[in-house]
Amino acid sequence: MNIFKKESLLPFNETQFGLHLQIIQKEHPLDDKFMLPIGQILLHLSHLLHFSSFTRSGDIPLSFTHVNSISIFIAFLGQARTHERHSIDNEFVLKYLNISVRCSVKMPNLRTDVVVIGAGPAGSTTARVIAEHGFDVVLVEKDRYPGETNVCAGAMPRAIFKDMRLPSDIIEKEILIEKHYFPWGIKVFKPDHVSVYRDVFDRNMANKAVESGAKLLTDTLIEDVHVKRERIKVISKGRKVIESQIVVFADGPNTLAYRKFGIGFAPKATDVFLSVTVEVKWENNPIDFFGVYYNYDISPWGYGWICPRKDTINAGVLCLYNKLRSNPINSLNYFISKHPLKDLRAREIVWLRSALIPVAPARKIYGKRMLVVGDAAGMVDPVSGEGIIHAITGGKLAGEVCVKALEEENFSSFFLSKYQTLWHKATFTYLYSKYPYLYSKYLLSNIFLYLYRLDRNAYPMLAALTRAGTREIFNTLKFIIIDRLK
Numbered sequence: 001m002n003i004f005k006k007e008s009l010l011p012f013n014e015t016q017f018g019l020h021l022q023i024i025q026k027e028h029p030l031d032d033k034f035m036l037p038i039g040q041i042l043l044h045l046s047h048l049l050h051f052s053s054f055t056r057s058g059d060i061p062l063s064f065t066h067v068n069s070i071s072i073f074i075a076f077l078g079q080a081r082t083h084e085r086h087s088i089d090n091e092f093v094l095k096y097l098n099i100s101v102r103c104s105v106k107m108p109n110l111r112t113d114v115v116v117i118g119a120g121p122a123g124s125t126t127a128r129v130i131a132e133h134g135f136d137v138v139l140v141e142k143d144r145y146p147g148e149t150n151v152c153a154g155a156m157p158r159a160i161f162k163d164m165r166l167p168s169d170i171i172e173k174e175i176l177i178e179k180h181y182f183p184w185g186i187k188v189f190k191p192d193h194v195s196v197y198r199d200v201f202d203r204n205m206a207n208k209a210v211e212s213g214a215k216l217l218t219d220t221l222i223e224d225v226h227v228k229r230e231r232i233k234v235i236s237k238g239r240k241v242i243e244s245q246i247v248v249f250a251d252g253p254n255t256l257a258y259r260k261f262g263i264g265f266a267p268k269a270t271d272v273f274l275s276v277t278v279e280v281k282w283e284n285n286p287i288d289f290f291g292v293y294y295n296y297d298i299s300p301w302g303y304g305w306i307c308p309r310k311d312t313i314n315a316g317v318l319c320l321y322n323k324l325r326s327n328p329i330n331s332l333n334y335f336i337s338k339h340p341l342k343d344l345r346a347r348e349i350v351w352l353r354s355a356l357i358p359v360a361p362a363r364k365i366y367g368k369r370m371l372v373v374g375d376a377a378g379m380v381d382p383v384s385g386e387g388i389i390h391a392i393t394g395g396k397l398a399g400e401v402c403v404k405a406l407e408e409e410n411f412s413s414f415f416l417s418k419y420q421t422l423w424h425k426a427t428f429t430y431l432y433s434k435y436p437y438l439y440s441k442y443l444l445s446n447i448f449l450y451l452y453r454l455d456r457n458a459y460p461m462l463a464a465l466t467r468a469g470t471r472e473i474f475n476t477l478k479f480i481i482i483d484r485l486k
Helices: 090-096 121-132 159-163 198-211 256-261 328-338 388-408 418-424 435-451 458-468 470-485
Strands: 025-029 042-044 047-049 114-117 137-140 155-157 173-175 177-182 185-189 193-195 215-217 222-227 232-236 241-244 246-249 272-281 289-293 302-308 312-320 349-358 370-372
Touching (some): 114 121, 114 232, 121 137, 121 198, 137 198, 137 241, 155 159, 155 388, 159 388, 173 302, 177 458, 185 458, 185 470, 232 246, 246 388, 256 370, 272 328, 302 458, 328 349, 370 388, 388 418, 435 458, 458 470
Parallel strands (some): 114 137, 177 289, 246 370
Antiparallel strands (some): 042 047, 177 185, 232 241, 272 349, 289 302, 302 312
16 A cells, blocks of 8 residues: 655755744744754755765765765765855854753863763663762763754653653653554554653753763763773863773764774665654644655655654654665655645744664674764664664663773773673563564665565565564565555
8 A cells, every 4th residue: 555656756945845944943044054963964955964974994985965066075074064055153053042951061171980972872871870880970972962963753662761760751642553554555563652852851861870970061072082001081172181991982873983993883875874854843733653654755775754742743764875866855855745644744844854873783892991882883773773772772781891890990802892792692671582683684684685676665575574573474474475466
């Protein structure tokens, strides 16, 4: 059952949804000057402004062509590039956002037991575990507050809230129905999920770490890490230094760990999803399900989604980077313009963002005095792109191994290698039982990528098989084979 018409992608323009692209407030439209957060890909109308991923060897596994430029628009990771039509203006966003940061500290030089780079779910969980055991830990966040530039649909298992002792008042909606629209039919699942705003969720996760004794440094970009014989030196922009025994990289798919030390996730065009998401206003909306839409015109290797909250709807599209057929913002525009929920159209846009999602496990996630966790370690479902539950699991393990290393004063690569061993044996509280299941999905996706050459519905078939699980394998095969022939 294909609910979308097979038409060519529509050209994007800023009034396609009926209203101008806006940031936070209607009276402050986006102009030609805006902030480029480190590690994010920002969409500006029909442009892509971005950070490419130079590796240590100087290769360029990922680069983007700027639509309105003659030459390829390339920037070194962590550095913004400008041209005649755009400039970087940090004051633009700061002027219109009035958001306080709780429990943050600003200090010149620090000495601590562990530095955790990145205050997402993985980093905050790691810092929390270490602090709960009485050790000093500094949690460093590049943005003004955790989750400020996060790109995520915002749906997650309810069990996370009980396990992490998070307040229930940050839950936006219960998600008890999950509808998957395949080109040949519909599958309905009944998870016990909830929706949240990720910036609120991330701040609460970081606050739990702070309440346990961690120090949170915000608006602090880490530019370099030096491994000394007795200590680690973590150097931020402005040349402030934090000395520690261990450093934990939880800084996303463009991790400094890989660029500097060759460990963690290695960004390649074949191993990352490019996601584009938009938040639109819809007060008291009646939507009570998470919708997943598989359609070649939406994404050749990926899907579109809608995730409801109380007064907004999050809609997005993701696609394997090397399978992109056009500017992904066109795919998002097509998805919303053709969506059967007509009330979703012509609504005010709160924000529009994009990011990379790793879909391959890192080969090595440890080194002398260092660990890698979360997206930076490729701890993501390689088919769906879900990563929160795996980031939290990895963060717990990373924190526990750091505690043992500090107790035994052993920071060798050999000792810290037990972290990767534990990760490979980890049992997941919230989803499927073991890490091998994630790895099997990665291997299976590679097989289906070959099938994609013969059948452009290869990804929907892969998604159907992996979402239903092994217990439903025969019913799923019937759904794929027989229902497609009807």
